[in-house]
Amino acid sequence: MKKQRSFKEKTFGILYLVPTPIGNLEDMTFRSVKTLQTVDLIASEDTRNTQKLLNHFDINVPQKSLHEHNYKERVPQFIELLQAGKSIAQVSDAGMPSISDPGHELVVACIAAEIAVVALPGPTAGLTALIASGLTPQPNYFYGFLKRKKKEQLEELTSLAYQKATMIFYESPYRLGATIENMMTVFGPERQAVVCRELTKIHEEYLRGTLAELHAYLAETPVKGECCLMVAGATEEAPPAEIVGTIIEQVDALVAEGIKPNVAIKEVAKKNGLKKQVVYNDYHGLNGV
Known part of the structure; x- marks a missing residue:
């Protein structure tokens, strides 16, 4: 076992996990802004996207990219900087780092090297959408993105067929209708569900109904923007x-x-x-x- 005292006995630098707004820039916390202003380096999923945020808050700290295509190269570089006493803030394009976004590999590497990892609270789409959905908020089961191929997605959904908790998924607006159709096959058309799109933005919208009702609506009215799909848990027990x-x-x-x-x-x-x-x-x- 290992014990981390985040702000005591500092030997190395600290890795800060800094959430960024999922739409509305006013959701950035004072602490998050201050952290980005005072670290030595920002590890960004997309430096071009993060630069817009930094410009808005007048933050002049250098960035290096960290994403799924370069993490094997970048993680050792960041560990070396942290061991030299530099502090790094890791951010994704929106919301919490590591939640359906890159970053987990750096966290694991820091823990292995006994470098403190400090997570800041802030925006996360899944729970934000859930508490306004009207579905039971506790317990909840965050799943994130499902597989894209129909057969693989059906297999994933089948493993969730008797999940009692409210389930939270992220989905592209272009695949949303097909995903709900697969859910109808496995969960049944009458299962309650909610689609939240463009969360925290001016076009924020909630669509509440059964899977069948949502599927019919989306067939006639395709949606745009980032989507969060929440599905009520099962009421029946799995048969022996x-x-x-x-x-x-x-x-x-x-x-x-x-x-x-x-x-x-x-x-x-x-x-x-x-x-x-x-x-x-x-x-x-x-x-x-």
Whole structure:
């Protein structure tokens, strides 16, 4: 085990994790501005984007990029600077570093080198959107971005089919409709969900309804901007493995009699007092049991 006393017994420099606004620049805290003003270097996801923020607050500290394509080269350089007593502020383009953004590798390297890592509080899209969504805020499960390919995304969603907590996802507006369609397949069309777009900006908007309602709306009215998608947790329990086997056998028996699979699934669901979607997922191996 290792013990970190963030502001005591300072031997090396400090790595500060500084959140940046997710839209509205007024969300920048006094402490975040002061930290960026006083460190020796800023590690930025995109130096061009961060420069706009620095210009706004009249901050004149040099930057070096740190992103998914150069972290193997950059991390050792930053560790060397920190060990020499320099302090570094790490920022992403928006929100919290490491949350669906680069930076985790530098944090891990600092901890291994016994360099203090200090996180500043500030903007994060997931929880900000959640508390205004109307969905149950506790417990919550932050997932971030799902895989893009349909098969892989369905597998990910299937692992979450019986998640009780409200789930928080980030998604591109261009893939939002397809993602919700996949969620309808796994979670069922009546699951409550909320889309928040352009959070903290002038066009901030919340879309609240069932997955089916959201899907229909988005088909007619495509959205633009950064999106946060929140989905209510499951209300039903995952069926035991032995029951799943029985369900599959019942469906197979009806199919063998010439009944179409979807009709057989509906009948088995009614007979066993289960939701049709639960039986569908079990029959098609989408529940991972």
